[in-house]
Amino acid sequence: MKNILLASTSSLFGEAYLAYLTSEISSLFDQEVIFIPYARPGGISHDDYTVKAAEAFAALNIKLTGLHTYADPQTAIRNAAGFFTGGGNTFLLVKQLHELDLMDALRASVEKGIPYLGTSAGSNIAGVSMQTTNDMPIVYPPSFQTLGLVPFNLNPHYLDPDPTSKHNGETRETRIREFHTQNSEPVIGLREGNWIRVLGEKITVEGRYDTRIFEPNKPAYEVPPGTLINFSGL
Amino acid sequence: MKNILLASTSSLFGEAYLAYLTSEISSLFDQEVIFIPYARPGGISHDDYTVKAAEAFAALNIKLTGLHTYADPQTAIRNAAGFFTGGGNTFLLVKQLHELDLMDALRASVEKGIPYLGTSAGSNIAGVSMQTTNDMPIVYPPSFQTLGLVPFNLNPHYLDPDPTSKHNGETRETRIREFHTQNSEPVIGLREGNWIRVLGEKITVEGRYDTRIFEPNKPAYEVPPGTLINFSGL
Numbered sequence: 001m002k003n004i005l006l007a008s009t010s011s012l013f014g015e016a017y018l019a020y021l022t023s024e025i026s027s028l029f030d031q032e033v034i035f036i037p038y039a040r041p042g043g044i045s046h047d048d049y050t051v052k053a054a055e056a057f058a059a060l061n062i063k064l065t066g067l068h069t070y071a072d073p074q075t076a077i078r079n080a081a082g083f084f085t086g087g088g089n090t091f092l093l094v095k096q097l098h099e100l101d102l103m104d105a106l107r108a109s110v111e112k113g114i115p116y117l118g119t120s121a122g123s124n125i126a127g128v129s130m131q132t133t134n135d136m137p138i139v140y141p142p143s144f145q146t147l148g149l150v151p152f153n154l155n156p157h158y159l160d161p162d163p164t165s166k167h168n169g170e171t172r173e174t175r176i177r178e179f180h181t182q183n184s185e186p187v188i189g190l191r192e193g194n195w196i197r198v199l200g201e202k203i204t205v206e207g208r209y210d211t212r213i214f215e216p217n218k219p220a221y222e223v224p225p226g227t228l229i230n231f232s233g234l
Numbered sequence: 235m236k237n238i239l240l241a242s243t244s245s246l247f248g249e250a251y252l253a254y255l256t257s258e259i260s261s262l263f264d265q266e267v268i269f270i271p272y273a274r275p276g277g278i279s280h281d282d283y284t285v286k287a288a289e290a291f292a293a294l295n296i297k298l299t300g301l302h303t304y305a306d307p308q309t310a311i312r313n314a315a316g317f318f319t320g321g322g323n324t325f326l327l328v329k330q331l332h333e334l335d336l337m338d339a340l341r342a343s344v345e346k347g348i349p350y351l352g353t354s355a356g357s358n359i360a361g362v363s364m365q366t367t368n369d370m371p372i373v374y375p376p377s378f379q380t381l382g383l384v385p386f387n388l389n390p391h392y393l394d395p396d397p398t399s400k401h402n403g404e405t406r407e408t409r410i411r412e413f414h415t416q417n418s419e420p421v422i423g424l425r426e427g428n429w430i431r432v433l434g435e436k437i438t439v440e441g442r443y444d445t446r447i448f449e450p451n452k453p454a455y456e457v458p459p460g461t462l463i464n465f466s467g468l
Contacts, residue, residue: 009402009403010402011402012402013400013401013402014400040412040415041404041412042408042411042412042415043411043412043414043415043416088412089412091371092416130371131370131371131372131373131374132370133370133371134370134403134404135404135409136365136366136367136368136409136410136412136413137364137365137367137371137378138365138409138412138413138415138416138417139365139416140365140377140378143374144371144374157401157402157403159401159403166247166248167247167391167393167426168243168244168245168246168247168391168426169243169368169391169393169426170275170368170369174276175369175370175372176370177276177277178274178275178276178277178322178323178370178372179370179372180277181274181276181277181372182277182326182372182373183372192401192402192403
């Protein structure tokens with residue numbers, strides 16, 4: 001049974017790393033987790049990123065080990081007791097997962113029921129593709145396809161338009177609309193403080209705020225925390 | 235002699251399309267221009283986008299024709315008297331230019347001295363790569379390499395961090411710093427209202443505001459309008 005938590009962000013403003021997810025993380029994982037550090041926020045090293053995540057997990061009595069420390073990451077993924085993929089740059093993360101041929105192994109483990117936590121880029125890759133990321137294309141991945149653990153795409157750090165802005169760059173909503181001129185997957189705009197919870201075939205949106213949902217050829221709409229996500233019959 | 239104008243944006247807040255560039259456009263072009271509409275802002279059609287651009291150019295007595303209307307776009311590019319590439323989604327634009335095999339022809343014409351105007355995505359592609367675009371990866375281009383008409387990358391619609399923001403998504407500066415963990419090209423952060431002017435080998439930044447420049451392993455710095463850009467001796 002799938003057991004997945006996809007958070008918009010790792011941290012809320014003024015709070016410690018992962019602090020707002022403490023009770024969720026404690027109930028999601030048992031004693032051990034493999035950390036996937038490939039998104040490298042700010043370009044930090046895999047080691048430094050793993051230290052940061054390990055500290056937060058140690059406070060919850062969960063041992064966290066970086067995937068990059070295993071000689072054979074495919075086997076490590078097959079034997080893992082849990083996964084946490086941290087945020088950063090989605091292009092870096094997806095390039096590395098494809099180049100090390102880890103997408104299929106990771107998908108298989110999570111579909112088998114190994115718990116998965118993603119934040120930001122780590123949530124993005126649970127969607128059908130990474131094509132609704134906010135990140136800059138700093139490297140060229142061999143494909144934009146991702147894990148497809150959920151039948152839609154995610155936009156983490158979803159941001160409402162600022163009505164006072166005089167900036168002429170596209171709003172987040174405009175960008176997602178442009179995605180829908182070329183693609184048909186629904187997109188969940190996940191505000192910071194919200195997450196998606198997957199238990200078996202049941203998918204809900206959770207957290208502090210309403211969640212904004214975009215489907216092709218349909219006005220965007222908002223759903224409150226606790227709403228079941230089912231695009232065939234929503 | 236190269237004759238290029240790369241603008242951050244097509245429009246300023248509350249102003250008509252291309253209004254702030256009127257005198258620049260009049261002096262850049264003679265009587266005819268080919269318009270490259272492939273970036274399709276908001277997903278509008280090539281025809282609709284071309285109508286919009288043609289109206290703005292007609293007011294300056296310049297005839298504008300969409301590149302998509304030519305049966306043989308390579309030949310059209312070789313025979314063109316001027317180019318305008320409009321903004322929109324950089325991934326769409328770059329995918330189309332690569333798939334129609336137009337990058338080399340366009341580069342050759344502009345290097346020969348045919349005047350080139352870009353706005354936003356249309357400016358982005360004048361850089362070494364499109365890897366400092368702000369756009370969403372709504373399609374997968376066969377390559378991120380672009381025209382390389384200038385020896386650096388551009389970040390159009392450059393936006394300063396908002397000191398009051400409680401949002402946890404990356405700032406533009408953070409994203410460009412992440413680019414520099416993987417790439418070495420300098421990046422010009424072009425605020426709305428600014429543009430880059432190339433005349434032969436002379437490159438200057440122009441417009442209303444200072445321009446922010448990012449080089450690897452160096453603090454970002456600001457240069458005023460009129461500054462000569464020369465990364466070997468700046």
